[in-house]
Every structure is written in structure tokens, then in C-alpha cells.
Amino acid sequence: MRTNLLLPTRPPEERLEGFEPEELVALLDISSDWFWKTDHEHRYVHLTPGLRDHSMMDPADFLGRRPWEIDSESPPDAWESYRRSIERREPVRLEITKHDRVGGRRHLELNGRPVFAGAVFVGYRGVGRDVTRNVDLERALRENQVRYQEVIESIKEVIFRTDANGRFTFLNRAWERSFGHPVRESVATSIVDYIHPDDQDTFVTELARVISGRAPAYAGQFRLRSRNGEIRWIEATAHPVGRGGGAAAPEGLVGTLFDITVRKIAEMTLRNLNQELEARVKLRTTELEASNRELEAFSYSVSHDLRAPLRAIEGFATILEDELSDRLDDEARGHILRIRKASQRMAQTIDDLLKLAQLTRQPLHAETFDMSDLAGQILDELRATDPDRKVALDIASGLVVTADRNLMQVALENLLGNAWKFTSGRDQTRISLSAETDRDRQVFCIADNGAGFDMAFANKLFRPFHRLHGSTEFPGTGIGLANVHRIIMRHGGRIWATAKPNQGARFYFTLGR
Structure with missing residues (x-):
């Protein structure tokens, strides 16, 4: 039970003149839920049915009892001030917390005045209201305010509010955690006082544009001095808080301050x-x-x-x-x-x-061309050098690439020239150029049925002057494949080979995406 004794809103000698008795009763009905009456010993002797209708309480639970004898949640010592007032015959206002007949907590407000028969005190007369809704709303509001405050204080960003002159009227605890300035000491001080002197003019100018309505909000960065003198970089946002809209000047600003020193560094x-x-x-x-x-x-x-x-x-x-x-x-x-x-x-x-x-110094000039046509031209020139050789060629059509045409011609001349050279001892030369797609990248392959090589020496294949066959058997200087390797690397690709002695070789290469 909660009990509060409040002073009357009107002095006892004040009278409601100009009202008829019926009008006064109507006014009482509007301002209250029920009427009550006590005798000279402060026992309830009458309560109207409004107590039951509005608060789901039986008036019989009150009749014959003094207020402090009613089964309520109020401790005995809470009635001391109330009893002193009624002993002095003063008007009273009382709040009682009591359970209704279904177990719900109800908050009742009772207002009463002493009644005299001549000079003899005969009891109190008053009105009662069920204020449970108001009390619950007040409690919910307080709880929401606590939760709101907890959320505000848990945020790492500084949340602030200022008046029209730029003085802080609110700061959350992040201000103290981030910059060391106590909130209590900072409230009523100007935000400009904490800004680095070199940034103050720009900040004041931008804020003046927001206050005057020339800019809807402020967003910027500046340096701020912490309590220990350290300079911190701040990212700030702010927008005006008005007096209800219209053209009225704003009451101040609300915004956030975020420490971005680490990011700035x-x-x-x-x-x-x-x-x-x-x-x-x-x-x-x-x-x-x-x-x-x-x-x-x-x-x-x-x-x-x-x-x-x-x-x-x-x-x-x-x-x-x-x-x-x-x-x-x-x-x-x-x-x-x-x-x-x-x-x-x-x-x-x-x-x-x-x-x-x-090849190392020559710049790349990328263009789109058909590598199949280029390979065909090179093979035609090779066949002209030995027209009597039996040759079976398999060149895939439509191998369109984007690369340096001149460099790729050098690469194909070396690769196809090697295939032609190393198949010279075969009854029938077989050379092919094909392509397949692997992970969105084309992999080209030049294969032959020539002399092949031992894969144990494949790591020397693209080094200058490293030959896997004797010069008396197959002529050459050992530079050709080194040139091919550099050309492919310059195009952002890679090249590798597989082979077996006397079973031919397959050279694979890719170009950049």
C-alpha cells in the first residue's frame, strides 16, 4: 500500500458560491468515481457503489473500519502523518494501494474534508477516484526513461544536446569515457571551448549555417582536446531542434560525436x-x-x-x-x-x-585477333620449307584472343616451329592447336607426335641455352622457349608442358583475363 498526505488545493474558508446543490452533485460525479463518509471516530459509514463499479472492490470491506485498518499494502508507520492531519481536522488527500476482488493491484485516491455540526466534529466527507491507470502509466514512463537512459549510456558515441548558444544541456557518459571531461562540469559549457583553436572558426561558421536555416544539418570532422591535453579527431553530426516548427529559431542542436583518431592515424x-x-x-x-x-x-x-x-x-x-x-x-x-x-x-x-x-623492353599493344588464322599462316610457311613431308594438321577454328599480335606471332612461331622440327623424323607429322575452358580462362594447347622429352628435365625447359636434345640431332640455340615464356608472362599468363620420350609433347599456355 502506498499512502501520501497532500495539502488541500483550496483553503477551508473558500466556498463555491453561485452553484445550486444539484449542480454541485453533478460536478462531484464528474470529478470522482464514488463518495465516502466517516463518523467522528473515522470509521467508514458509507461508500457509494462507484467503488465496486470502477475498482472492483466491495464497499463492505471498508465499512466499520478506519482507513489504516483496511487490508492494504501500507506499513503501519505510513499512517502517522495522515493521523496527525485528521486529529487536527485538516482536509486530506490519501492514496491507497489495495488488491481488488480478482487479485489486481488498484491505486485509489481519496480526498476529504472534515464536517461539523455546529462546533461538534461529526466525521469526514469526501470523494474517491481509481487512479490505477495513471499510476501504471507513470511507472511505465519511469521504466522507459530508465531503459532509455541505459541505452544512451551504453552507446560508444557521444550524444549531446545544446541550447541556442551552443552550450551543452545534455551529454551521455561516453563524453567522459572518451575525452575525460566530467559530464557535470561540462554541462552549461560551450562545445566550442573543447575544439582545437585551428578548427574553431570553421566549426562556428558551419554551425551558424545550420542555426540560421541555410543548411539542414551539420556533418564534419574536427580536432578536440581531451582533459589530459591529448588531441583527438572527431566525426560530428548535428541537426537543429525547433520550437514546434514554422520559422521560429531552433532551441538548440542535437547530435553525436565519434572518436575517429585511430582511423585518422x-x-x-x-x-x-x-x-x-x-x-x-x-x-x-x-x-x-x-x-x-x-x-x-x-x-x-x-x-x-x-x-x-x-x-x-x-x-x-x-x-x-x-x-x-x-x-x-x-x-x-x-x-x-x-x-x-x-x-x-x-x-x-x-x-x-x-x-x-x-622482348623485355617492348611495350604491349593489345588487340583482338583470331589466333587460329595466325597459326595457319605460320604452318603454311613451315610446309613450304618441306613440301614433300606428310603432315596432318588439326587447328581449332575461332580461337579469338586479345593480346599483342606481334609478340604472339613470335611465340607461335617458336612453338609451332619446334613441333615441326621435332617431328621431322616421323613418317607422318601430326600437329594440333586446341583450347578448352578452365575456371573462366582459356587454356591453349599445341601438341605434336615428335621426339618428346624426359619430364625429369622439364624445369630447365624455359631457361635460356638449356637444350634437352643435342644440336647435331636437332639444330637450335636454346633461346626460343625462353622467348615464349617471357611473352606469355608479359601477358599475365603461364606456360607448361607434358611429354614422354619419342611420344610427342604438349605445350599448354594461358593469357591474362
């Missing part, structure tokens, strides 16, 4: 790393350009300084063979022939080395 670190990386790339690019110039100079030296003595060796060997042909025996002619072939191989090696170096 990460951004600045990333920016510094990018700048450092750009500087390194620029330096590396300069070094590569210098290296390319040196390589070009070296290539020029190789092309001119090495070719001259080779030409001299071959030239003098030719002169010896021509002028002394009648005096040379077979052994001498063999020596001269070996000298000429060695100089020719050296010249070819120099040419292949220069091509390998050029």
Missing part, C-alpha cells in the same frame, strides 16, 4: 606509405630506365663489336676454301666447314640474345 600512415611507395617506384623506374639504356648500349655493342670478328672469321674461312680448294684435303675442308658453321651458330645466338632482350 591509419589514413595518415597509409598516405605516408603511399607517398613513400610512389617515391620508391619513381626511383625504381629511374633505375630501370637507366638499366634499359645500358642494356641497349650493350646490345648495340654485341650487335656491332661481336659480329665484326665473326664476319671476318667466316669470310677468311670462305676465302681459304675458295682459293685453296685444289690444295685442300678432306680433313682440311672439314676443319674449314666446322669454322664456318661455328661462326654461323654464334651469329644466330647473338641474334636470339638480342631478341630476348628486346
Whole structure:
């Protein structure tokens, strides 16, 4: 039971003049749920049926009892102030919490005044109301306020409200947790007082635009000083709170403050790393350009300084063979022939080395073309070199790719040329070009029925000057597949091979997506 004694709203001497008795009864019916009456010993002697109708309580539970004798939830000491008032014959207002006949808790409000017969006190007369709904609403409101406050205080972001002058009127505890400023000391201070001096003018200008209605809201970043002097980066949002709409100036602002210092530090670190990386790339690019110039100079030296003595060796060997042909025996002619072939191989090696170096420097010019047509042209040229050879070709049609046509021609010339070369000892040459799709990427395959190779040495296949067959058996310098490997790598692809000795080889390659 809850019992509260409240002072009367009107002095006892005030009278309701101008009202007829019937009108006063009607007014009482409007302002109350039932009437009650006690005798001079404060026992209830009369209660109207409204108690039963509005509160589901039997008036018989009250009759013959004093208020503090009623079965309620009020402790005995709660009645002391009430009893002092009735002993002084003062008007009273009482709230009682009592269970109704179905077990529900009801809150009753009783208002009464003392009644006298002449100078003799005869009891109290009053009205009663069931205020259960109001009490429950008040309690629910208080509980909602507690829950709302718990949610507000659990949020990591600072939630604030200011008046029209920018002074804090509310701050949640995140303000103190994040920046160390006590909430109690911060309320009634200006938000500008905490902002870094270099950011204050911009902040005040932007906020003035919101207050004046020129901007609907504020969203920005600034630096804020914590209680220990540390500078923190803040991301803030705010919008005006009006006085009910219209053109009236807003009462203030509500918004949030979020500490983004960690993110800012990460951004600045990333920016510094990018700048450092750009500087390194620029330096590396300069070094590569210098290296390319040196390589070009070296290539020029190789092309001119090495070719001259080779030409001299071959030239003098030719002169010896021509002028002394009648005096040379077979052994001498063999020596001269070996000298000429060695100089020719050296010249070819120099040419292949220069091509390998050029592939590294040559820029890519991507275009879309039919690789099937290009392969057919290369094979036609190979067949023209040996028209009597029996050849079975299987070139898949419509192999359209986007790549550097010139470089891919070099790659196909090497791959198809090798297939042609290593099938020279077969009764019938079989060469194919096909493609299949693997994980949204085309895998091309050039296969032959030639000499093949031992897979134990496959790791040396694409290295310069590494040959898996002797030069007397199959001519070459060992540069061709190294060129192919570089071309495929420059296109963002990969190349590999499978083979067995005397059972042919299959070369697979992909190009970039």
C-alpha cells in the first residue's frame, strides 16, 4: 500500500458560491468515481457503489473500519502523518494501494474534508477516484526513461544536446569515457571551448549555417582536446531542434560525436606509405630506365663489336676454301666447314640474345585477333620449307584472343616451329592447336607426335641455352622457349608442358583475363 498526505488545493474558508446543490452533485460525479463518509471516530459509514463499479472492490470491506485498518499494502508507520492531519481536522488527500476482488493491484485516491455540526466534529466527507491507470502509466514512463537512459549510456558515441548558444544541456557518459571531461562540469559549457583553436572558426561558421536555416544539418570532422591535453579527431553530426516548427529559431542542436583518431592515424600512415611507395617506384623506374639504356648500349655493342670478328672469321674461312680448294684435303675442308658453321651458330645466338632482350623492353599493344588464322599462316610457311613431308594438321577454328599480335606471332612461331622440327623424323607429322575452358580462362594447347622429352628435365625447359636434345640431332640455340615464356608472362599468363620420350609433347599456355 502506498499512502501520501497532500495539502488541500483550496483553503477551508473558500466556498463555491453561485452553484445550486444539484449542480454541485453533478460536478462531484464528474470529478470522482464514488463518495465516502466517516463518523467522528473515522470509521467508514458509507461508500457509494462507484467503488465496486470502477475498482472492483466491495464497499463492505471498508465499512466499520478506519482507513489504516483496511487490508492494504501500507506499513503501519505510513499512517502517522495522515493521523496527525485528521486529529487536527485538516482536509486530506490519501492514496491507497489495495488488491481488488480478482487479485489486481488498484491505486485509489481519496480526498476529504472534515464536517461539523455546529462546533461538534461529526466525521469526514469526501470523494474517491481509481487512479490505477495513471499510476501504471507513470511507472511505465519511469521504466522507459530508465531503459532509455541505459541505452544512451551504453552507446560508444557521444550524444549531446545544446541550447541556442551552443552550450551543452545534455551529454551521455561516453563524453567522459572518451575525452575525460566530467559530464557535470561540462554541462552549461560551450562545445566550442573543447575544439582545437585551428578548427574553431570553421566549426562556428558551419554551425551558424545550420542555426540560421541555410543548411539542414551539420556533418564534419574536427580536432578536440581531451582533459589530459591529448588531441583527438572527431566525426560530428548535428541537426537543429525547433520550437514546434514554422520559422521560429531552433532551441538548440542535437547530435553525436565519434572518436575517429585511430582511423585518422591509419589514413595518415597509409598516405605516408603511399607517398613513400610512389617515391620508391619513381626511383625504381629511374633505375630501370637507366638499366634499359645500358642494356641497349650493350646490345648495340654485341650487335656491332661481336659480329665484326665473326664476319671476318667466316669470310677468311670462305676465302681459304675458295682459293685453296685444289690444295685442300678432306680433313682440311672439314676443319674449314666446322669454322664456318661455328661462326654461323654464334651469329644466330647473338641474334636470339638480342631478341630476348628486346622482348623485355617492348611495350604491349593489345588487340583482338583470331589466333587460329595466325597459326595457319605460320604452318603454311613451315610446309613450304618441306613440301614433300606428310603432315596432318588439326587447328581449332575461332580461337579469338586479345593480346599483342606481334609478340604472339613470335611465340607461335617458336612453338609451332619446334613441333615441326621435332617431328621431322616421323613418317607422318601430326600437329594440333586446341583450347578448352578452365575456371573462366582459356587454356591453349599445341601438341605434336615428335621426339618428346624426359619430364625429369622439364624445369630447365624455359631457361635460356638449356637444350634437352643435342644440336647435331636437332639444330637450335636454346633461346626460343625462353622467348615464349617471357611473352606469355608479359601477358599475365603461364606456360607448361607434358611429354614422354619419342611420344610427342604438349605445350599448354594461358593469357591474362
